[in-house]
Amino acid sequence: GAGVSQSPSNKVTEKGKDVELRCDPISGHTALYWYRQSLGQGLEFLIYFQGNSAPDKSGLPSDRFSAERTGGSVSTLTIQRTQQEDSAVYLCASSLLLAGGSPSTDTQYFGPGTRLTVL
Amino acid sequence: AQKITQTQPGMFVQEKEAVTLDCTYDTSDQSYGLFWYKQPSSGEMIFLIYQGSYDEQNATEGRYSLNFQKARKSANLVISASQLGDSAMYFCAMRGSNTGNQFYFGTGTSLTVIP
Numbered sequence: 001g002a003g004v005s006q007s008p009s010n011k012v013t014e015k016g017k018d019v020e021l022r023c024d025p026i027s028g029h030t031a032l033y034w035y036r037q038s039l040g041q042g043l044e045f046l047i048y049f050q051g052n053s054a055p056d057k058s059g060l061p062s063d064r065f066s067a068e069r070t071g072g073s074v075s076t077l078t079i080q081r082t083q084q085e086d087s088a089v090y091l092c093a094s095s096l097l098l099a100g101g102s103p104s105t106d107t108q109y110f111g112p113g114t115r116l117t118v119l
Numbered sequence: 120a121q122k123i124t125q126t127q128p129g130m131f132v133q134e135k136e137a138v139t140l141d142c143t144y145d146t147s148d149q150s151y152g153l154f155w156y157k158q159p160s161s162g163e164m165i166f167l168i169y170q171g172s173y174d175e176q177n178a179t180e181g182r183y184s185l186n187f188q189k190a191r192k193s194a195n196l197v198i199s200a201s202q203l204g205d206s207a208m209y210f211c212a213m214r215g216s217n218t219g220n221q222f223y224f225g226t227g228t229s230l231t232v233i234p
Contacts, residue, residue: 033222042210043164043224056221089162106214107154108222110164 002026004111006092012117013082021077021114025094032075033108034067035091043091049075050097082118089113121146123211125225132201133233139186140196140209140228148172148215153194154222155185159207167209170194201232 005024013019025032034046045059049069060066064082069075079086093108122145132138144153155167170178170185178185186195198205211225 042226043212043222045221045223048221059221091164093164106152107166107169109166110156112161112163115162 004092004094004109006090006111006114008114009112010115010117012119014119015084016081018078018080019082019116021079021090021092021116023075023077023092023094023111025073025075025092026096026109027073029094029096029109030072031095031097031106031108032069033093033095034075034077035093036061036088037091037113038088046077046090079116082116084118087116087118089115121148121213121215121223123213123223123225125211125228127228128226129229129231131231131233132198132205134203135200137197137199138201138230140198140211140230142194142196142211142225144192144194144211144213146192146213146215148217150216152214153185153187154212154214155183155194155196156210156212157205157207158210158227164210168196198230203232203234206230206232 007022032049035043037043047067048056051072052069064080067077091113093110095106095108097106124143151172153170157165168178168180168183170187177187182199184197208227208229210227212222214222
C-alpha cells in the first residue's frame with residue numbers, strides 16, 4: 001500500500017482482556033515506531049523497531065505491553081490484562097532509515113491509529 | 120535531555136491570513152532535525168515540513184515555512200494564506216543524532232481558521 005495502515009481502527013474491550021493492535025508499514029521502510037496518544041495530549045513514545053529487533057523499548061509503560069515485528073514488516077502491539085488507563089489512540093509510524101544515514105533527517109510517516117477503549 | 124515546548128494551546132486565524140505557531144526546543148545534540156506534523160480531527164498525523172540543524176536556509180513547503188532561529192532554539196511554523204482545511208492540531212517534534220530514533224513531541228497547538 002501507499003501508506004502506513006493500522007487495524008483495527010477502533011477497539012472496545014473489557015478491563016482485563018488482552019488486545020492486539022496491528023501495524024503494516026510502508027513497503028521498504030526499515031524502521032517502525034509505536035506511540036500512544038491520550039485524549040488531548042501529545043504523543044508518548046512506546047517502542048521502536050529496526051528490522052525485527054527493538055533496540056529501544058524504553059517507552060513501554062509496563063510489562064503488560066509487548067510488541068513484535070516479523071519479516072521486517074508487520075508489527076503487533078499486545079496489551080495484556082487491559083486497564084482503563086490504557087484507553088488511548090495507538091499510532092504507528094514507519095521511516096526509511098538508511099544504513100549510515102543521519103537519523104536527524106529521517107521523517108516518520110504515520111498510520112491512522114487505533115482507538116482503544118477499555119470499559 | 121530533549122524537550123519540545125509549544126506554548127500556544129489554541130490559536131485562531133482569519134481565513135487567507137498568515138499565522139505563526141511557536142515551538143522552542145532544548146537539546147545538547149549538535150546534529151538534530153525538527154519536524155512539524157498536522158493532526159486533523161480524523162486523527163492521522165500528517166508530515167508537513169522538516170528543518171535540519173545544519174541547514175542554513177529556512178525550510179519551505181508550499182504554504183508552510185519554518186522560521187528557524189538556532190541561537191534562540193526556536194522553530195516556528197508559518198502558515199501563509201490560511202484555509203479552512205488548516206484547522207487542526209499542530210505538533211512540533213525533534214530528533215537528535217544522539218538520541219537514537221526517538222522523536223520528542225510537543226503538546227501541540229490547536230489552530231482554528233475562521234471564515
